[in-house]
Amino acid sequence: MKPIEIKYKYGLIIALIILVFALLAFFEKGIKFYKLVAPDGTLLNWRFVLIIVVITSTIVWFIMNHLWKKEFENHQKTQYERDNYAELLKISENERLTDIITGVPNLQSLKKDIDIHFSKRKHKKKLQFILIDLKGFKKINNKYGFLKANKLLRTIAQTIYQKMRRNEDMYKYPMNIKNEKNEHFYRIHTGGDEFVFIIQGNQTDALGFANRLVKNDFSKLSTLTKEILGESIKLSFHCAIVEMDPRDEVEDILRKSDECYILAKEAKGDFSICWHPITIEQKLNKKWELAIYEETRELFDVMTINETDYE
Structure with a gap:
């Protein structure tokens, strides 16, 4: 009163x-x-x-x-x-919790959200961890400078981020690198050209998301490079997809995706992909699900991972 x-x-x-x-x-x-x-x-x-x-x-x-x-x-x-x-x-x-260059959630936000996803997961919905690494982006940095490269990186991030669906999350992800003792550590500072997506659904949903990136977003983004860089270049990426296990710690998920990504990076095509586990496709019988795998093989250079490495 x-x-x-x-x-x-x-x-x-x-x-x-x-x-x-x-x-x-x-x-x-x-x-x-x-x-x-x-x-x-x-x-x-x-x-x-x-x-x-x-x-x-x-x-x-x-x-x-x-x-x-x-x-x-x-x-x-x-x-x-x-x-x-x-x-x-x-x-x-x-x-x-936000990457200052791209304006999307960063690694700290990713770890926080993974903990939240698993702590609240009383339902049986699956989660897919998708990592993409822009191909040859270091050359863009060296040729056009960090200002133009960062502007392009933000354009890429925002173009994808603004089209995210309700069951999809996006993060700016600095890849793990090795030090002199051959031990892994994760860079917390901004930089790099890697992004992570967490998708609710099965592996088919994750592959469908990756296909959309190639057909819709990256075909459009490649046309924007002339405006930003001064000349047109084709943008592409390596992709790794790992089904998230609630028994894993955050670092386990990052490690698995990193190992899958290393295989994808060895491919020679513009767009390459590797997913784990590889046995899910064999259990599918719906035509539309199998069609997504077929489309992925048309759009990507597919690398197969050894399942025993993840046991």
Whole structure:
């Protein structure tokens, strides 16, 4: 409940009324006023008590309202500061989870979402982990410079990101590299030309998504390179698809996709792909599902992975 905002002029009017009552007690009409409030010569009557109660209540109300007004203003200020801090924290968290070059969620967001996906997975819906690496993008960096290359990278990311469906998520993903001791570690800083997608559904859905990237997005993106780089070049990518197992840790999923990606990268075609497991296709009997695998083989150079490497 908000306190009543009392204007100074209203306070002066009330003070003036009280002053008039006080003056009446000392001037000619004071006697008549006294007889009115104390007709029997005593002040202990209902008229006088009523006047005292009204005056006292008015004064007390003004004091309490003034104190409540100060408290309310302090509360409003505290609430405003709290909301500002909450908004700043939200902005800071979004920035922490967003790649600054492409404007899409980054590796930290990916790890967070994988944990959420698996912690809330009480249903039997499958999840597919799709990794794509733009082919020959390092040459674009070297030839056209990082400013133009980053602009192209953002255009690619936003073109795909804005067309994502409700059951599809996209992330900017820095690939793992090896150090001198031949140990893996993951780069947290921005850079690179790799993206990850998490798709709800089976392997067929993931392959259908990869096919859409080739037919729709990358055919359009290749026409935009002249505007950004100054000349037209054909954009393509390597792709790895791994079915996510809720028993795996995040690093296990990243490792499996990396191993699958290494095979895809060995292919010589413009678009190459490798998926795991390879046994799912053998169990399919619907024509439209088999047609997606056929289309994938037409669009991609398919590399086969050894299933025993993942046991």
